[in-house]
Amino acid sequence: MLIQLTDSDLAKMPTTLCENFLEWLQSMNSHSSFIQPTGKQQAAIQILTDVMRLEPPDYSELGRNSCIGDEGDRFQVRLSELFDAGLTRSGMPLRVRFKRRNARDTGRDYLHNLAISPRGTVVHNGEEFDKPSPLATKLNGSPVNGWEYVEVKKDGEWVRLDELRQRIRQAN
Numbered sequence: 001m002l003i004q005l006t007d008s009d010l011a012k013m014p015t016t017l018c019e020n021f022l023e024w025l026q027s028m029n030s031h032s033s034f035i036q037p038t039g040k041q042q043a044a045i046q047i048l049t050d051v052m053r054l055e056p057p058d059y060s061e062l063g064r065n066s067c068i069g070d071e072g073d074r075f076q077v078r079l080s081e082l083f084d085a086g087l088t089r090s091g092m093p094l095r096v097r098f099k100r101r102n103a104r105d106t107g108r109d110y111l112h113n114l115a116i117s118p119r120g121t122v123v124h125n126g127e128e129f130d131k132p133s134p135l136a137t138k139l140n141g142s143p144v145n146g147w148e149y150v151e152v153k154k155d156g157e158w159v160r161l162d163e164l165r166q167r168i169r170q171a172n
Contacts, residue, residue: 015145077165078130083120085171087164092116093153096139096146111139116152132161 013021082088094114103109117123121130129135132146140149147162154164 015148077168079116079122079132079161080120080130081168082161082164083116085168087167088116088120088152088154090116090118090120094122095151095153095158096136097149097151099140099142099144102140110151122150 079088083090092115093112094116095110095112096114097110098106098108114122114124117128119128121128122132122135123129124135124138127138132150133144134146136144136146136149147165148160150161151158152161152164153159
């Protein structure tokens with residue numbers, strides 16, 4: 001079976017479906033029982049992998065949106081903007097949800113012991129993150145939407161960063 005997806009197809013694909021598709025492609029490459037992709041197929045997989053690691057994409061370079069569910073996601077928000085708007089504050093506890101496979105392997109659903117830095121970012125193992133997806137991707141070992149996978153403890157309850165991002169968007 002031959003499946004061809006254009007940039008436009010990927011842009012229309014729901015985030016979760018696109019993430020699962022990429023995970024499936026990566027698993028195909030890691031199993032020797034599957035036929036290895038040809039040069040062009042491998043290049044396409046590499047391009048998709050590279051695009052998925054950008055969250056949110058830099059449209060001046062890509063020219064198109066990939067694996068983003070709705071038009072609102074085109075408005076980029078950084079963690080430091082949540083901080084500047086008073087939606088997060090220094091020392092606020094933060095956690096990252098693990099994908100099912102990682103949760104099963106680690107025996108836990110979240111990585112805790114993270115916090116908002118004095119600059120409004122997150123520092124993990126000496127690396128500073130001003131976007132949640134690179135952080136969540138690094139901890140999960142494969143691309144994920146950090147806005148859905150990262151939560152802060154606000155007023156005693158865990159809140160997905162996407163909820164805070166929506167507040168910024170509504171204000172703008």
